[in-house]
Amino acid sequence: MNAYTHEVRQQVFQQLDQVKLAFAARDWFPGTSGNLSIKISSKPLLVAVTASGKDKTVCTPYDYLVVDENSRPYESTSLKPSAETQIHTAIYRNIPETGAVFHVHTIPNNIVSELYGNQGYVALRNQELIKGLGIWEEDAEIRIPIVENFADISRLAQAVESVLDARIPGVLIRNHGIYAWGRNDFEAKRHLEAFEFLFGYHLQWLQVQQFAGHIVGQQPTLTYRATGQL
Ligand SMILES: CSC[C@@H](O)[C@@H](O)C(=O)COP(=O)(O)O
Numbered sequence: 001m002n003a004y005t006h007e008v009r010q011q012v013f014q015q016l017d018q019v020k021l022a023f024a025a026r027d028w029f030p031g032t033s034g035n036l037s038i039k040i041s042s043k044p045l046l047v048a049v050t051a052s053g054k055d056k057t058v059c060t061p062y063d064y065l066v067v068d069e070n071s072r073p074y075e076s077t078s079l080k081p082s083a084e085t086q087i088h089t090a091i092y093r094n095i096p097e098t099g100a101v102f103h104v105h106t107i108p109n110n111i112v113s114e115l116y117g118n119q120g121y122v123a124l125r126n127q128e129l130i131k132g133l134g135i136w137e138e139d140a141e142i143r144i145p146i147v148e149n150f151a152d153i154s155r156l157a158q159a160v161e162s163v164l165d166a167r168i169p170g171v172l173i174r175n176h177g178i179y180a181w182g183r184n185d186f187e188a189k190r191h192l193e194a195f196e197f198l199f200g201y202h203l204q205w206l207q208v209q210q211f212a213g214h215i216v217g218q219q220p221t222l223t224y225r226a227t228g229q230l
């Protein structure tokens with residue numbers, strides 16, 4: 001991993017800008033929600049992270065800062081690290097190959113987390129995009145852990161830490177959002193996109209199944225042809 005220099009910091013901030021604008025274009029940061037980080041060095045752990053409460057649809061000179069393994073600013077700054085920085089550092093500490101961690105709040109990830117929250121995970125299978133998570137085995141079933149949305153961030157970070165599974169690069173927080181990570185920003189972005197596709201597909205599939213069940217049960221195709229309405 002890179003040694004920490006001013007140039008490296010600027011380069012990592014630029015990488016964060018690119019990811020941020022790509023996600024913002026998809027409306028993945030409603031109401032300043034979400035946070036992003038990229039690891040600068042492992043020993044010591046130094047991480048560039050989004051400052052708290054910023055509008056993540058724009059880029060300014062005050063959007064990121066560098067924190068240490070204790071989630072504290074590494075250099076003197078007036079910027080406050082993301083309120084959820086402890087979740088980022090917990091992931092970097094527990095899965096050492098992690099190079100980037102991204103967090104977004106979307107309607108699909110929130111609905112899935114609530115739908116399966118009591119169960120503590122959502123199981124998905126039969127989907128090509130599971131390969132987008134780096135899981136290539138035939139007929140893979142994946143279980144994405146879901147933790148409760150504790151208001152206390154240390155407790156929330158511990159809850160995330162307790163369900164980390166190196167094979168599954170993401171954790172859902174109930175009615176809050178998802179944390180996804182990868183060995184670098186490219187991989188973390190791919191993982192997050194794959195998760196969001198899988199959640200969107202799953203929710204639409206549940207809806208279609210209901211409708212399709214109605215069709216199979218009532219033969220509405222014929223009814224529709226005959227009467228013009230279902
Ligand atoms: C403004 S609602 C979202 C926040 O409470 C939080 O969950 C979040 O994702 C953003 O917090 P931030 O401190 O800006 O990183």
Ligand SMILES: [Zn+2]
Nearest residue numbers: 033034084177
């Ligand atoms: Zn959040």
